[in-house]
Amino acid sequence: MRFLIRVVINAFAIWVVTLIEPLKVDVLPFAPGETLQLVLTLLAVAAVFAIVNTVIGTVIKIVAFPLYILTLGLISVVINGFLLWLTAWLTLWWSWGLRVEEFWLGVVAAIVISLINWILGIILRPQLKKKR
Known part of the structure; x- marks a missing residue:
């Protein structure tokens, strides 16, 4: 259930x-002009992005741990941009998917996506009941 919520949040963030x-x-839908195809394409791209973040992102974070220490975590911005660019490259095989024109604009887009994910994650996170 958590994965589906994260995919929907990612799809919304990519749409924004x-x-x-x-x-x-840009997101190129399955068929132009159809709202349903655009929504399904956004959900598919968000699922690919979530899988790329989970699998490849974890490996990169482990390998690049010394860079995280040297840059005080600022390398994570570039890595998130790379993962977004990688998602665009993976969906390039089909006639639909994510298109990122330039790498550094992808880095800025990844920052915006991260901010939207963070804000919606705070809003949608179930509140823990206080123990008395």
Whole structure:
């Protein structure tokens, strides 16, 4: 259930990023002009992004641990941009998916996606009951 919620939140965040014109991030739907196809494409891209973050992102974070220490964690911004770019590259095989024009604009888009995920994660997280 958590994975599905994260995919929906990622899909919403990717959709918001596509609305920001200067970032040059687009989602090409299964069929143009159809709202349902756009939503399904966003959900598919978000699922691919979540899997890339889980599998490849974890490996990169383990390997790049010394860089995290040297840069005080700032390398995570570049790594998140790389993972977004990698997701765009993986969906390039099909005629639909995510398109990122430039790597550094992808880094900025990844920052926006992370902020939206963080905000919605706080809002949607179940509140723990206080123990008395």
